[in-house]
Amino acid sequence: MTRSGAPAPRARRSLLIPFAVAAFLITTACSALSGSQAQPQQAAPGPAQPGNLEKTELQVGVLPIVDLAAVQRAQSAGHFGAEGLDVTLVTIQGGAVAIPQLVSGDLDLSWTSWPSVILAQAQGIDDFRVLQPGYETAEKSFQLVTMPDSVVRTPQDLAGKRVATNTFxxxxxxxARSAMQDAGVDPETVEFVELPFPDMIPGLQNDQIDAAILLEPFIALAKSRLDARSVLDVAAGPTAELPIAGVATTSRFAQENPNTLAAFERALGKAQYEMADRSVVEQTLPEYTTVEPEIVAQLTLGAWPTALAAPDLQRVSDLMLRFGVLTQEFDVAELLAPPG
Incomplete structure (x- = not known):
């Protein structure tokens, strides 16, 4: 979808190759936060306040990805239970797939990328609300990598090259488009290729693509298995500390279940606070992913902020407009409106 005056549609094509790294079901982003580099977090949420819940049994959509460590921690550590919630984590195929399941009521809440819910709201599919906790990028959490012998040595070498993204x-x-522009590269000269994250490593190895936009654990895997080189930090400059995903629901559910939603947010907020401790993250990841312990220790992890500010989320919407995903300006404030 392009807006008036937007760049002309660029060349795209999909590559279909088998999952060579199928054991790793990580398919979206994470961001940089090592144990010694943990960024200050807000004070831990207050004590649980169970009672007066409109609904206690919740179906919550999740993915086996690093981003969801806080949700999984809230479940395994009993934070949801302490709030009187009986949460069932339902594995979904992706954040965009969760949108119709929220609308139908098959899911009460779900993890999703912010572009998915922003686009659905802008298109009038339904009225949505996003929860305050979420996930954001940090330095080196997304990297554009190439093979060690690739002719792509700098961002300027990307013109005319095939660059893999997980979905258009x-x-x-x-x-990636924003980072390229910031580096002086016209993203319209790049051929973006749609390829699932697990297929990007063999795609590089088999010369089916020239470069790949990777996140963890695939950054660590590509460097350890292929000696891949990073050409561009995609999570720097305009995209540094960018909120990328979190939990969403419909405004209808929020209005009908304000106490339940508040309880869920308290439990998740407590887990978000705990994510500042890298050891907690490393302990949590193997509980719901197949990432090997030796890889977990190498991952560039990220920030799980306990609050989401409208100006920060607006950055995502503005980038979507800038690159033609949205056709007109969209104010994210309505997504953050309180229930009722």
Whole structure:
């Protein structure tokens, strides 16, 4: 989708190759936060306040990705239970897939990328609300990598080259386009290729693509298995500390279940606070992913902020407009409106 005056549609094509790294079901972004580099977090949420819940049993959509460590921590550590919630984590195929399931009521809440819910709201599919906790990028959390012997040595070498993104118009592609522009590269000269994250490593190895936009654990895997080189930090400059994903629901659910939603946010907020401790993250990841312990220790992890400010989320919407994913300006304030 392009807006008036937007760049002309660019060349795209999909590559279909088998999952060579199928054991790793990580398919979206994470951001940089090592144990010694943990960024200050807000004070831990207050004590649980169970009672007066409109609904206690919740179906919550999740993905086996690094981003969801806080949701999984809230479940395994009993934070949801302490709030009187019986949460069932339902594995979904992706954040965009969750949108119709929220609308139908099959899911009460779901993890999703912010572009998915922003686009759905802008298109009038339904009225949505996003929860305050979420996930944001940081330095080196997304990297554009190439093979060690690739002719692509700098961002300027990307013109005319095939660059893999997990899906078109995703937060991955939007961030990459922004980073390229910031580096003086016209993203319209790049051929973006749609390829699932697990297929990008064999795609590089088999010369089916020239470069790949990777996140963890695929950054660590590509460097350890292929000696891949990073050509561009996609999570720097305009996309640094960019909120990329979190939990969403419909405004209808929020209005009908304000106490339940508040309880869920308190439990998740407590887990978000705990994510500042890298050891907690490393302990949590193997509980719901197949990432090997030796890889977990190498991952460039990220920030799980306990609050989401409208100006920060607006940055995502503005980038979507800038690169033609949205056709007109969209104010994210309505997504953050309180229930009722």
């Amino acid at each position: 118009n995703s937060i991955t592609e939007i961030m």
